[in-house]
Amino acid sequence: MIDKLIERIRATGAPIVVGLDPVLKFVPEYLKQAAYQEFGETLEGAAQAVWQYNKGIIDAVSDLIPAVKPQIAMYEQFGVPGMAVFQKTVDYCRQKGLIVIGDVKRGDIGSTSEAYAAAHLGRVQVGNRLLSAFDEDFATVNPYLGSDGIQPFLKVCREEKKGIFVLVKTSNPSSGEFQDKMADGRPVYELVGEKTAQWAEECMGENGYSYVGAVVGATYPEQGKALRRIMPHSFLLVPGYGAQGGKGADLVPFFQKDGLGAIVNSSRGIIAAYQQEAYAHFTERGYADAARAAVNAMREDIQRALETAGK
Amino acid sequence: MIDKLIERIRATGAPIVVGLDPVLKFVPEYLKQAAYQEFGETLEGAAQAVWQYNKGIIDAVSDLIPAVKPQIAMYEQFGVPGMAVFQKTVDYCRQKGLIVIGDVKRGDIGSTSEAYAAAHLGRVQVGNRLLSAFDEDFATVNPYLGSDGIQPFLKVCREEKKGIFVLVKTSNPSSGEFQDKMADGRPVYELVGEKTAQWAEECMGENGYSYVGAVVGATYPEQGKALRRIMPHSFLLVPGYGAQGGKGADLVPFFQKDGLGAIVNSSRGIIAAYQQEAYAHFTERGYADAARAAVNAMREDIQRALETAGK
Numbered sequence: 001m002i003d004k005l006i007e008r009i010r011a012t013g014a015p016i017v018v019g020l021d022p023v024l025k026f027v028p029e030y031l032k033q034a035a036y037q038e039f040g041e042t043l044e045g046a047a048q049a050v051w052q053y054n055k056g057i058i059d060a061v062s063d064l065i066p067a068v069k070p071q072i073a074m075y076e077q078f079g080v081p082g083m084a085v086f087q088k089t090v091d092y093c094r095q096k097g098l099i100v101i102g103d104v105k106r107g108d109i110g111s112t113s114e115a116y117a118a119a120h121l122g123r124v125q126v127g128n129r130l131l132s133a134f135d136e137d138f139a140t141v142n143p144y145l146g147s148d149g150i151q152p153f154l155k156v157c158r159e160e161k162k163g164i165f166v167l168v169k170t171s172n173p174s175s176g177e178f179q180d181k182m183a184d185g186r187p188v189y190e191l192v193g194e195k196t197a198q199w200a201e202e203c204m205g206e207n208g209y210s211y212v213g214a215v216v217g218a219t220y221p222e223q224g225k226a227l228r229r230i231m232p233h234s235f236l237l238v239p240g241y242g243a244q245g246g247k248g249a250d251l252v253p254f255f256q257k258d259g260l261g262a263i264v265n266s267s268r269g270i271i272a273a274y275q276q277e278a279y280a281h282f283t284e285r286g287y288a289d290a291a292r293a294a295v296n297a298m299r300e301d302i303q304r305a306l307e308t309a310g311k
Numbered sequence: 312m313i314d315k316l317i318e319r320i321r322a323t324g325a326p327i328v329v330g331l332d333p334v335l336k337f338v339p340e341y342l343k344q345a346a347y348q349e350f351g352e353t354l355e356g357a358a359q360a361v362w363q364y365n366k367g368i369i370d371a372v373s374d375l376i377p378a379v380k381p382q383i384a385m386y387e388q389f390g391v392p393g394m395a396v397f398q399k400t401v402d403y404c405r406q407k408g409l410i411v412i413g414d415v416k417r418g419d420i421g422s423t424s425e426a427y428a429a430a431h432l433g434r435v436q437v438g439n440r441l442l443s444a445f446d447e448d449f450a451t452v453n454p455y456l457g458s459d460g461i462q463p464f465l466k467v468c469r470e471e472k473k474g475i476f477v478l479v480k481t482s483n484p485s486s487g488e489f490q491d492k493m494a495d496g497r498p499v500y501e502l503v504g505e506k507t508a509q510w511a512e513e514c515m516g517e518n519g520y521s522y523v524g525a526v527v528g529a530t531y532p533e534q535g536k537a538l539r540r541i542m543p544h545s546f547l548l549v550p551g552y553g554a555q556g557g558k559g560a561d562l563v564p565f566f567q568k569d570g571l572g573a574i575v576n577s578s579r580g581i582i583a584a585y586q587q588e589a590y591a592h593f594t595e596r597g598y599a600d601a602a603r604a605a606v607n608a609m610r611e612d613i614q615r616a617l618e619t620a621g622k
Contacts, residue, residue, distance in 0.1 A: 023422060024437070032438070041438030073419060073426035077435045079444035083394045105419055107453060108384060109483040111334060115384035124388045126335070127343070127352035133390035142418060144455040144478060146485030167455060172420035174457030177506065181499060183492035188499065192489060 001137045001162050002205040002213075002235065005099050006260060008066030014299040015260070017101060017237070018061060018291075019267025020089060021071040022050040026272040028284040031056075047081035050074075053287075054089050057271055058096060060288035064295050067099040067137075069237075069265055090136055100136045101237065105167060107142030113152040121164075122156035138163040140215060140237070143192050150199055154212070157203055163211035166196045168227060171217025171240030189223065193230040200234045209261070210234055218250055218264065225253040228261070236262045241298070242269030248301035252309040259311045264302060270294045312448045312473050313516040313524075313546065316410050317571060319377030325610040326571070328412060328548070329372060329602075330578025331400060332382040333361040337583040339595040342367075358392035361385075364598075365400050368582055369407060371599035375606050378410040378448075380548075380576055401447055411447045412548065416478060418453030424463040432475075433467035449474045451526060451548070454503050461510055465523070468514055474522035477507045479538060482528025482551030500534065504541040511545045520572070521545055529561055529575065536564040539572070547573045552609070553580030559612035563620040570622045575613060581605045 009015050024032070024046060032049045039045035058068070070093075075086035093100050106116040115124075120139040123130040141153055141164050153164050169179055169189040179189040193214065200210035210233040216224050218240035228236065236254045241247075241264050254262040273279040273294035274287040282290035320326050335343070335357060343360045350356035369379070381404075386397035404411050417427040426435075431450040434441040452464055452475050464475050480490055480500040490500040504525065511521035521544040527535050529551035539547065547565045552558075552575050565573040584590040584605035585598040593601035 021423070023426075024435075036438055041440045043435075043437065043442055043444065046435070046437045046442075071419075071423055071426075073417070073423045073430065076430040077426040077444055078437075079430070080391065080395045080398055082430075082444070084391045087391055105453075106384070106416070107418075108382075108416055109481065109486075112332070112382055112384045115334075115382075115388040119384065119387040119390070119393075124335075124354075124357070126354065126357040126389075127347055129352045131354055131357075133354065133388055133393070142416075142453050142455055144453055144489060145481050145483060146488035146490070148483040148485040170420065170456050172456060172459040174459040175420075177457035178455060178499060178503060179457070181492075181494035181502060183494040183499065188489060188492060188494065191492060195488065 001099065002209050002211050003207050005066060005235070005263070006207050006209065008099060009260065009263070012064060012066055013303065014065050014295070015263050015302060016065050016295065016298055017067040017069045017263050017265045018057070018065055018270050018295065019069045019071060019103070019265050020054055020057070020271065021074045021267040022053055022271065023074060024049070026268060026275070027053045028287050030284065043078045044081045047078045047085040050078070051085045051088060055092065056288040057291050058093055060292045061295050062096040062098055064292065064299070065098070067101055067263065068093050069101040069103045071103040071267070087134055090134055099138070101138040101140070101165065102134065102136035103140050105140050105142050107145055107149045109145050109148045113149045117153045117156040121153070121162040122160055138165060140165045140167060142167050143195070154199060154203055157211045163213060165213040165215050165237040166192070166199070168192050168196060168214040169216045169220055169223050171219045175217065190226065190230060193227045196234060197231045200231060204233065208233065213237055215239065216254065221250045221253050228253060228256070237265065238262055239265045242266045248305035251302060252305055252311065255306060255311050257311055259306055266298055270298070312410065313520050313522050314518050316377060316546070316574070317518050317520065319410060320571065320574065323375060323377055324614065325376050325606070326574045326613060327376050327606065327609055328378040328380045328574050328576045329368070329376055329581050329606065330380045330382060330414070330576050331365055331368070331582065332385045332578040333364055333582065334385060335360070337579060337586070338364045339598050341595065354389045355392045358389045358396040361389070361393070362396045362399060366403065367599040368602050369404055371603045372606050373407040373409055375603065375610070376409070378412055378574065379404050380412040380414045382414045382578070398445055401445055410449070412449040412451070412476065413445065413447035414451050416451050416453050418456055418460045420456050420459045424460045428464045428467040432464070432473040433471055449476060451476045451478060453478050454506070465510060465514055468522045474524060476524040476526050476548040477503070477510070479503050479507055479525040480527045480531055480534050482530045486528065501537065501541060504538045507545060508542045511542060515544065519544065524548055526550065527565065532561045532564050539565060539567070548576065549573055550576045553577045559616035562613060563616055563622065566617060566622050568622055570617055577609055581609070
């Protein structure tokens with residue numbers, strides 16, 4: 001799957017992943033009203049509004065980008081109907097040829113981690129049949145529980161040719177509370193990065209990159225530089241661009257000299273572009289076209305920064 | 312909710328939580344066959360088998376214990392039908408007066424953490440209505456992302472009188488890889504414990520205990536002793552009893568002198584007791600009675616250990 005990701009990045013010229021994180025306040029009023037009219041102000045109604053919203057965005061941007069990253073929390077908050085729309089979104093994106101990174105940040109141990117890996121990347125045995133549940137292409141995972149939590153994912157990745165991104169250094173302000181603690185003379189996130197590099201070696205694709213990537217926030221470019229060195233075979237999934245403050249120029253250290261090695265996420269900067277001043281002229285009904293324009297602007301910003309840096 | 316938990320521990324004399332972690336190989340054949348006959352070897356069929364299995368166990372043990380802990384991964388692996396059975400299980404347990412600890416180990420930042428908190432403990436605004444999704448009483452949360460990930464849960468806990476258990480020191484063999492790293496002269500899990508103690512102070516119940524508890528594995532009693540001191544107001548949720556190797560006597564350090572302060576989880580040791588030699592005479596059809604017998608044995612084991620220690 002990492003090879004397919006690289007191929008699609010090359011084809012689109014866009015090392016970009018669009019975060020499908022549909023908070024209800026991003027969803028245009030007319031879509032919410034239509035959904036509530038049909039299903040009432042219920043979890044089903046909210047889920048329907050989210051689905052219509054997602055579908056509009058996916059249709060508008062699927063030819064421009066290699067991948068999407070639905071944040072499962074935004075679906076989970078609408079209970080079972082929300083989870084059904086998560087699944088529908090994953091299926092629809094894959095039909096459109098997009099790579100789906102399930103932002104699930106799961107992490108547990110032993111048989112529980114096996115169950116999460118089966119739920120999101122693998123298959124589960126039911127009687128004589130092997131069945132897929134949510135079936136994303138990649139999943140994000142939390143490393144706090146150590147190798148016991150990661151190994152079941154690696155096993156599934158090898159079997160199914162899928163991948164994971166391990167949380168190494170997150171983009172949020174308080175990410176330093178535990179991740180930056182100095183241990184054995186180095187911050188914890190570096191130790192997690194080293195461990196991730198080892199896991200990456202176990203799961204190499206065909207293009208010099210591993211199925212095992214890492215999440216490293218755009219808001220910490222200095223740390224990104226160090227982690228880029230520590231994990232030479234890992235793609236970095238970089239959140240924090242746009243709304244969280246990261247800019248194109250900040251992203252350069254996350255990329256390798258070949259211009260690959262990183263994929264940058266933007267969520268509300270794309271999917272709620274129509275709510276920003278720069279894209280307000282699209283109006284609510286043009287939210288999908290606004291998203292398309294925002295993707296194009298983001299691609300140009302990153303390409304310019306990489307060219308300036310000679311990558 | 313912590314006060315209700317304490318009340319129910321006193322009423323039952325059992326500081327025990329039964330882990331509802333229904334791996335299919337634990338589910339008796341006759342239940343699986345009946346479910347597959349009705350729904351086929353499908354995710355729906357698997358989910359139905361799990362539901363019937365859970366219901367039998369809940370009916371058999373609900374008067375003996377204060378709380379259950381469904382592990383959401385075991386439901387998530389069966390996709391949307393699995394999530395529907397997770398919800399059904401939560402609802403059924405709450406109807407029976409049991410406290411439900413959602414073992415979800417969620418952890419993210421900002422609005423994403425808000426969405427998880429809403430999904431599992433709080434409510435979500437849909438139009439003019441506030442709706443609950445899964446609506447457990449407690450949830451387990453992962454601290455790797457720092458305070459940004461925890462604060463949204465604390466807010467919901469205060470509003471809804473619910474609670475969380477923060478992963479501090481987990482029971483698995485590789486938990487030491489990051490949790491035991493020495494930082495500022497102390498292991499990372501102690502730093503997480505200190506932060507948890509601060510969060511706990513912000514959310515006190517009426518009986519001297521906080522809504523904010525901690526997960527500390529039974530397999531590490533020495534660390535448990537230190538963490539018991541560091542987090543004086545937190546209930547400790549202790550996994551690792553039974554199948555993972557923890558015994559009654561190992562549990563003493565996790566309790567306070569008042570005999571409270573800890574609640575011990577057992578999953579397969581209870582729900583798959585009929586597969587153990589000691590309970591094999593119950594046979595497959597008696598799996599629920601076997602679970603009841605195993606709960607009684609666990610309660611006696613813990614009570615004996617606490618009495619011997621004068622707690």
